[in-house]
Amino acid sequence: MSTLNPKTLTKELKIDAKAIGIPPGAAEEFIKRTVADAIAALEKKPIVTDQDLKKAVVKELKKYNADLAYVYGNRDKII
């Protein structure tokens, strides 16, 4: 379930981060950066799909926390 709304995306990532035990302060900081960088990376594309957004977010998240990147990238592949 990905979304192009930065606020919703941030909220989803914060839930994932809390669930895997990342301290909230650190999570908030790098999630803010991740969302901003992912949206910036997609700005040049004329059409942005859910998959594009997911790839961009996962790519950015990997810089900060591999587990969170894994959760965000694979949550929809569980069932």
Next chain:
Amino acid sequence: MNVFAPVVILILAMLIMLLLQLSPGVFLLFSHYASGKYSRRKSSDQSLFFIFGAEICTTLIFLSVYFILTALYVTPIDFENNILIWITAGIFAAIGAVFPICYFRNGKGTKLFISRRLAVAFDKKASSAKSRSDAFTLGFISILPELFFTLPIYFLSSLEIMQLGDSPLLRGFLILIFILIAIAPLIATHVYLDFGHNFVEIAKFRIRNKNFNRFFISSLYFLIAIIVITFRIINL
């Protein structure tokens, strides 16, 4: 009374119930979202209601099948001439044949046979569950899409429990064991998460064992079909 066939069939059926993936998958998603949104105590409480829902659904289905069969077969079952046993053996063999192809979808992850629309609906429901009743409902409905694979197991297990004697105590005990085994993966996941492990470890474990699961469960279905044919239809 030959107890070999009923006991082996029940053990193999319980093994299949232990290894099926849909309900544990939905539970994993649900626990993940709950622990991300709520305190540890509240998420643990909701997870228990999910397990309770799954338990109730399994119990209702199993007991329904069992009581329908006890009403149908008041006298001892003549397995050799019973068309239902032939059909059951055929269904087990057919499920064994299609299981490796259709249970897991191809590609990354452990995507299952359910439609993508249903998978998204489960995901949405898991992420938006707020109360114990939401958790209970989700647990309850997570059992239903797998009925194609589990209903023949409930059917045959009920028949075999009926063959193991008339004692209501023994039958009740076996039914209880069967139902507890069916939800054991949920309890194991819950305990594992409560001990501080997370979604990533379980998701990776599921992926690592995907192919093993696929072929092991398939062979269990085949084995049950062979045992039914050998000891029930041919009656060696």
